[in-house]
Amino acid sequence: MAGTGVQWAGAQHDVLAGDVDGHVDLEALSWQGHLYALGPLEALRGEVSIFDGVPSIARIEREMVVTETTWRAHACFLVWAQVPEWFERQSDAVVADLPGVEREAVALAGAAGLDSERPWPFRVRGTAVVATFHVLDKRDGLPHNLERHEAAKVRQTLESEPVELVGFYSRGHRGIFTPGDSNVHVHLRTADGRMSGHLEAIELAPGARIAVPKPDWRQ
Numbered sequence: 001m002a003g004t005g006v007q008w009a010g011a012q013h014d015v016l017a018g019d020v021d022g023h024v025d026l027e028a029l030s031w032q033g034h035l036y037a038l039g040p041l042e043a044l045r046g047e048v049s050i051f052d053g054v055p056s057i058a059r060i061e062r063e064m065v066v067t068e069t070t071w072r073a074h075a076c077f078l079v080w081a082q083v084p085e086w087f088e089r090q091s092d093a094v095v096a097d098l099p100g101v102e103r104e105a106v107a108l109a110g111a112a113g114l115d116s117e118r119p120w121p122f123r124v125r126g127t128a129v130v131a132t133f134h135v136l137d138k139r140d141g142l143p144h145n146l147e148r149h150e151a152a153k154v155r156q157t158l159e160s161e162p163v164e165l166v167g168f169y170s171r172g173h174r175g176i177f178t179p180g181d182s183n184v185h186v187h188l189r190t191a192d193g194r195m196s197g198h199l200e201a202i203e204l205a206p207g208a209r210i211a212v213p214k215p216d217w218r219q
Helices: 012-016 098-112 146-151
Strands: 006-009 035-040 047-051 054-061 064-068 078-082 086-091 120-136 153-169 184-190 196-204 208-213
Touching: 012 146, 035 120, 035 153, 035 184, 047 153, 047 184, 047 196, 054 120, 054 196, 064 196, 086 098, 098 120, 098 153, 098 184, 098 196, 098 208, 120 184, 146 153, 153 196
Parallel strands: none
Antiparallel strands: 006 078, 035 047, 035 078, 047 054, 054 064, 086 208, 120 153, 120 196, 120 208, 153 184, 184 196
């Protein structure tokens, strides 16, 4: 755990090495206002997403994504931050993919004066032309590794759906709270709250609103 703005506990590389215990008690964070967070659920049987203090715990039931608004859950690892105010900008062009979301967020962070050498969160609100996300649903009972991690992903696709994204950017935390091959870890929630999970790919319609913490936010 580190940082005055972005904090984390546990690490993705520990999960891929076989540790799927629930090390982070969400109830211990429930008092924090304007909280944004994400990570995998204990035992890799779901996903944890928190949007402005509202938890969305996604699981797979009967091959469908179901969500619950509860703090009574544990995450294998978690990254989080409190953001009371955002610096927001509308994108008038199509954001064609997840790397495009990252580029938009990085450009906005530069305009806001955030330190690119330290981690920061971002938020996106818009309409997904198409989006793919997954919810982990490990049921094999076997020691976990990278191959079994991929097998545990239950993927869903959305089209023409209003969504909100919460993401965390860092160039120095791959394998900790971002994937080993990416500078961003992003979760999606549908605007009606019926589904959430780990975002893999997205195309956003023009008009998406991308936000980073306001300049006086403490990294």
